[in-house]
Amino acid sequence: MERLQTRGPEIGICNICGLTERLTDDHVPPKGVPLVGQVYLDRLSEALGAQKPTRQARLFQRGVKYRSICAKCNNERLGQALDPTLVQFCKDAKAAITERLYLPSDIRVQQNKLFRSVIGHLLAHGLGTHKAGQFIERKTEYFLKLDQPFPEDLRLYYWVYPYKPQIVGRALARKELIIGTDVVIFSLLKFFPIAWLCSIGDLEGPDAAQVTRVDHLATPNIEDFAHLRINPSYIPAAHWPEAPGGNSVVLHNRLGTIAIPRPPQ
Numbered sequence: 641m642e643r644l645q646t647r648g649p650e651i652g653i654c655n656i657c658g659l660t661e662r663l664t665d666d667h668v669p670p671k672g673v674p675l676v677g678q679v680y681l682d683r684l685s686e687a688l689g690a691q692k693p694t695r696q697a698r699l700f701q702r703g704v705k706y707r708s709i710c711a712k713c714n715n716e717r718l719g720q721a722l723d724p725t726l727v728q729f730c731k732d733a734k735a736a737i738t739e740r741l742y743l744p745s746d747i748r749v750q751q752n753k754l755f756r757s758v759i760g761h762l763l764a765h766g767l768g769t770h771k772a773g774q775f776i777e778r779k780t781e782y783f784l785k786l787d788q789p790f791p792e793d794l795r796l797y798y799w800v801y802p803y804k805p806q807i808v809g810r811a812l813a814r815k816e817l818i819i820g821t822d823v824v825i826f827s828l829l830k831f832f833p834i835a836w837l838c839s840i841g842d843l844e845g846p847d848a849a850q851v852t853r854v855d856h857l858a859t860p861n862i863e864d865f866a867h868l869r870i871n872p873s874y875i876p877a878a879h880w881p882e883a884p885g886g887n888s889v890v891l892h893n894r895l896g897t898i899a900i901p902r903p904p905q
């Protein structure tokens with residue numbers, strides 16, 4: 641298998657703002673999100689009735705990084721303005737899952753910052769993809785214009801993800817064969833304790849019934865707050881939706897790369 645290229649040129653076009661600048665590493669997950677041990681995750685997934693983590697999953701611990709965005713996008717737009725909201729949301733979600741195992745909890749959060757942090761990391765994934773196609777272009781406009789509502793033709797979903805593998809995917813496509821849905825194009829950001837998915841088209845199928853759609857909570861005021869529900873009773877399969885199930889196909893190509901951190905050498 642071809643080795644995934646994650647080091648862009650030292651100076652190049654920023655994936656997000658499009659300026660030619662010195663490029664910097666985007667880290668997924670961002671620093672500060674809760675780190676958990678395998679023992680905790682084993683106990684948690686057993687208690688939640690989630691799939692048993694595979695042995696392979698134990699190896700992935702170091703995160704994914706791409707040298708793909710300029711210092712301003714990385715340090716100011718993401719790091720200072722947005723990532724603290726994502727980090728706090730992950731901490732609150734972990735506490736909610738740990739303390740109220742079977743009960744839903746509502747987390748108060750600045751949703752417009754949270755969503756943009758997620759979208760920013762999705763945009764940073766890959767090299768030389770500034771506004772490459774409509775899907776990325778719509779996310780880029782949303783990320784950069786802080787007074788924009790969520791793009792009408794896109795969807796944003798999240799769910800509880802009690803697993804160790806950290807997965808970033810961009811421009812994958814999935815189709816449910818038995819129920820005959822349209823092809824859904826999506827990008828994906830999965831790390832404990834929450835997974836995110838941005839798509840063109842509505843997710844369908846049994847696993848999709850376990851996830852929460854949130855793009856309608858976005859508002860034009862970046863300082864607004866909303867409540868996001870964490871419901872540990874609903875957990876899709878560990879490798880959904882990047883792996884096909886019995887009744888579905890998933891299409892990947894070079895643009896649709898999935899990055900999984902390499903195990904420590």
Ligand SMILES: [Zn+2]
Nearest residue numbers: 654657710713
């Ligand atoms: Zn930039």
